[in-house]
Amino acid sequence: MILLVDDDKGILETYIQLLTHAGFQVSAHICPQQAFKQFQANPEIYQTVLTDYNMPIMDGLELIASIHTIRPSLKAILYSGMLPTRIPDHIIAFSKPMGIQQLVEVLKAN
Helix, strand or coil, rough: CCCEEECHHHHHHHHHHHCCCHHCCCECCCCHHHHHHHHHHCCHHHHHEECCCCCCCCHHHHHHHHHHHHCCCCEEEEEEECCCCCCCCCCEEEECCCCCHHHHHHCCCC
């Protein structure tokens, strides 16, 4: 299961469709705080967190950091039109627009 988080509903719906079509199960959220609550309820079902960086109240790096307090080894992918200059080494980063084929390859890689 992929935990997908983006505050842009159009982008979220597009990635839901693309990832589902590629064979992934997706739990999608517009609100990062709600996504984190969902993650806390059952953290073991997720293989990856895929999140936008620029979101109100809690950005993608903060979300990933919160998730990693529970599951430090969970694969984390951050994407944005404007990525921060400092991204921790354990986070995979993509600039928007992401190529879906490249994203699928990263998601399928262990």
